[in-house]
Amino acid sequence: MKTIYLANPYGFSEQQRGTLLPLFVKVLESLGLEVWEPFERNNQEANLTEGWAYRIGQADIRDVADADAIFAILNGIPPDEGVMVELGAAIALGKPTFLFRDDHRKVTECEEYPLNLMIFTGLPEESWQDWYYTSFGEITSPQKALVQWARDE
Numbered sequence: 001m002k003t004i005y006l007a008n009p010y011g012f013s014e015q016q017r018g019t020l021l022p023l024f025v026k027v028l029e030s031l032g033l034e035v036w037e038p039f040e041r042n043n044q045e046a047n048l049t050e051g052w053a054y055r056i057g058q059a060d061i062r063d064v065a066d067a068d069a070i071f072a073i074l075n076g077i078p079p080d081e082g083v084m085v086e087l088g089a090a091i092a093l094g095k096p097t098f099l100f101r102d103d104h105r106k107v108t109e110c111e112e113y114p115l116n117l118m119i120f121t122g123l124p125e126e127s128w129q130d131w132y133y134t135s136f137g138e139i140t141s142p143q144k145a146l147v148q149w150a151r152d153e
Helices: 014-018 020-029 038-042 052-066 081-092 136-140 145-151
Strands: 003-007 034-036 069-073 097-100
Touching: 003 020, 003 038, 003 052, 003 081, 014 020, 020 034, 020 069, 020 136, 038 052, 052 081, 069 081, 081 097, 097 145
Parallel strands: 003 034, 003 069, 069 097
Antiparallel strands: none
């Protein structure tokens, strides 16, 4: 079973953790993927123990390195800094990267891409849009790259 790291900021909000995050996990699992959601996997410690932040950061970056791919939620202006670090690490490691942004606001000076051009360096030059998702329903589209990648042996 392929693993996908779900880079997201939703674990910081009780409401988003209880409503949005399970929807993303469920739809990715429906594609036959094992979802590594960092708030579930690595934030089990109480934030009061010495060294907690270092341990969580190290566990998250290990998971990015060990996962087969990354699915990064990029909503917000700018997108969450932690998600950006995880995405940058995945790109540097050559991991397949899938980007999700249903936030319609533009965050770029570039006409070609809706976000900073560096965010798209992990995607193919041609048909990068197949790796970029602007609605929840697109995630399971057989015409998009994630479904094709999930089915590849």
